[in-house]
Amino acid sequence: MKELDQEMMQQLRLKANELLLREQWEQSIQTYNHFISLCQTHISDPQTQPDPKLQKSLCLAFSNRAEARSKTRDFDGALKDCDEALKIENTHFKTLMCKGKILLSLDRYSMALNCFKIANLDHPSNVDSETLNGYLERCKKLEFLSRSGAFDFSNWVLNGFKGKVPELAEYVGCVEIKKSDISGRGLVAIKNIESGSLLFVTKAIATERGILPESKTEDLCENAQMVMWKSFVDKVVESTSKCKRTQCLISLLSVGENEECLEVPNISRFRPDSDQDFSFSNEKIDMGVLLNILDVNALVEETFSSKFSGKNGNYHGVGIWVLASLMNHSCNPNAKRFHIGDHVIVHASRDIKEGEEITLSYFDVFTPLKARKEMARNWGFDCHCKRCKFESDISLKHEMGEIEMGYELGVDVGTTVFKLEESMKRWMIRGKMKGYLRASFWKVYSELFVSEKLMRKWGRRVPTKEAVVESVVEAVGSDERVLRVVIEGMKRDGGGGLVEMEKAMKLGRGVYGKVMKKQAMRSILS
Numbered sequence: 159m160k161e162l163d164q165e166m167m168q169q170l171r172l173k174a175n176e177l178l179l180r181e182q183w184e185q186s187i188q189t190y191n192h193f194i195s196l197c198q199t200h201i202s203d204p205q206t207q208p209d210p211k212l213q214k215s216l217c218l219a220f221s222n223r224a225e226a227r228s229k230t231r232d233f234d235g236a237l238k239d240c241d242e243a244l245k246i247e248n249t250h251f252k253t254l255m256c257k258g259k260i261l262l263s264l265d266r267y268s269m270a271l272n273c274f275k276i277a278n279l280d281h282p283s284n285v286d287s288e289t290l291n292g293y294l295e296r297c298k299k300l301e302f303l304s305r306s307g308a309f310d311f312s313n314w315v316l317n318g319f320k321g322k323v324p325e326l327a328e329y330v331g332c333v334e335i336k337k338s339d340i341s342g343r344g345l346v347a348i349k350n351i352e353s354g355s356l357l358f359v360t361k362a363i364a365t366e367r368g369i370l371p372e373s374k375t376e377d378l379c380e381n382a383q384m385v386m387w388k389s390f391v392d393k394v395v396e397s398t399s400k401c402k403r404t405q406c407l408i409s410l411l412s413v414g415e416n417e418e419c420l421e422v423p424n425i426s427r428f429r430p431d432s433d434q435d436f437s438f439s440n441e442k443i444d445m446g447v448l449l450n451i452l453d454v455n456a457l458v459e460e461t462f463s464s465k466f467s468g469k470n471g472n473y474h475g476v477g478i479w480v481l482a483s484l485m486n487h488s489c490n491p492n493a494k495r496f497h498i499g500d501h502v503i504v505h506a507s508r509d510i511k512e513g514e515e516i517t518l519s520y521f522d523v524f525t526p527l528k529a530r531k532e533m534a535r536n537w538g539f540d541c542h543c544k545r546c547k548f549e550s551d552i553s554l555k556h557e558m559g560e561i562e563m564g565y566e567l568g569v570d571v572g573t574t575v576f577k578l579e580e581s582m583k584r585w586m587i588r589g590k591m592k593g594y595l596r597a598s599f600w601k602v603y604s605e606l607f608v609s610e611k612l613m614r615k616w617g618r619r620v621p622t623k624e625a626v627v628e629s630v631v632e633a634v635g636s637d638e639r640v641l642r643v644v645i646e647g648m649k650r651d652g653g654g655g656l657v658e659m660e661k662a663m664k665l666g667r668g669v670y671g672k673v674m675k676k677q678a679m680r681s682i683l684s
């Protein structure tokens with residue numbers, strides 16, 4: 159190599175390293191680009207002798223550019239650089255560490271573990287082995303969690319949600335994606351699933367969170383939500399532009415129209431460590447389409463989740479979790495979600511049969527048909543679930559109209575419950591269908607059951623609380639409000655017996671999931 163070239167390359171290398179140390183990522187990437195391209199020109203020149211020193215510098219340059227790219231969240235580019243560096247020196251310690259960390263943040267636990275294991279085999283003597291061991295242990299733990307789904311939040315719950323938030327890994331349980339009878343695609347159970355069982359855990363592509371102003375100032379509140387939404391959209395755009403996998407996953411989602419024609423993706427795409435090649439996908443998502451996708455699929459963290467994580471009432475969180483977005487709404491849902499950090503955790507809220515579609519409620523389903531229709535319309539669809547179909551037919555009956563009107567006018571709750579129960583007897587409504595209607599009028603049932611005075615008056619003329627609770631849970635799944643009525647009843651009766659406690663625990667598992675073991679569940683129930 160000519161002396162002048164050598165000098166220039168030396169200058170470039172030093173400058174790029176300095177920029178990297180100063181954390182000026184973009185500038186250091188530019189300078190490494192230049193250096194790498196000069197190195198490659200020299201190496202490929204047939205007239206020059208192979209130069210091991212130059213090869214070593216090139217390996218280090220790829221490794222350093224990978225680090226800078228990973229800091230700008232360009233994980234695809236960073237991983238490519240790591241692979242280039244490892245082609246030159248397959249045990250290059252710095253590169254293996256960088257690649258391991260990137261793979262870990264992309265939830266590819268076993269691939270990350272592999273990198274740290276190789277790095278551990280032959281590491282430089284000045285390496286902090288505690289840090290390296292920390293990574294190895296973390297990968298092993300996350301890999302185990304992602305395989306087994308054996309999450310346990312008990313300690314965190316028992317500590318009053320204080321202290322370190324439990325570490326979460328992505329996990330896909332007994333579910334697959336299929337054409338849905340409700341609309342487009344949906345998740346389906348591949349075996350019988352018990353209430354409380356974990357269905358999946360998935361990490362958001364992007365989230366935005368904040369505290370909204372007091373509700374007194376509604377305009378301010380709306381403005382704050384708009385600002386958060388804009389920042390959320392920016393984050394999604396950034397993630398999709400930098401990561402092919404994210405781009406592919408987002409483009410799978412529905413814009414709310416022609417769902418019957420949409421591709422049915424294989425569930426393996428959502429498994430951590432799935433080694434799919436996304437490099438073929440070059441088509442950028444049009445901004446208008448992306449905005450529609452976000453409108454249809456973004457989820458707001460429920461009050462339950464914020465309460466659960468100890469956040470205050472004005473806390474607002476929005477995000478996009480692709481696998482959760484493939485779940486349809488049903489007014490008789492069988493799954494529940496809650497959020498911890500950037501993860502959404504979805505579990506069965508009642509027993510689910512093999513082949514049954516797994517659904518969430520996008521809005522409160524403990525309300526009568528009319529209100530639910532309105533909420534579905536706000537979401538942009540007419541609900542096609544079984545419960546809505548059944549209740550639409552029943553609502554044509556004159557008596558039903560009277561009951562609904564009584565409910566809206568706030569007629570005595572005992573009268574409403576009594577009339578509804580008598581009508582159901584006459585119409586010979588049984589099983590789940592009873593649960594559907596009782597859930598629609600849950601407000602009056604719960605008021606009745608928690609009032610000793612009303613129960614003295616109506617107790618003999620209406621079904622027992624136990625029968626109503628059982629039918630409601632069977633129909634629309636476990637819910638905090640149902641659990642509360644059960645617990646209040648138990649407290650009034652001096653704590654309830656073993657059987658009652660067991661029933662309450664089962665209901666609790668449906669509400670909170672089996673991620674809470676017995677002791678933590680007892681603490682929540684009390």
Ligand SMILES: C[S@@+](CC[C@H](N)C(=O)[O-])C[C@H]1O[C@@H](n2cnc3c(N)ncnc32)[C@H](O)[C@@H]1O
Binds near residue numbers: 342540
């Ligand atoms: C988050 S996506 C659910 C997955 C969607 N089916 C798909 O194939 O991607 C939400 C969209 O699904 C449809 N959808 C979900 N639940 C529905 C329901 N109960 N009745 C009718 N359409 C529903 C609506 O078009 C809604 O905008």
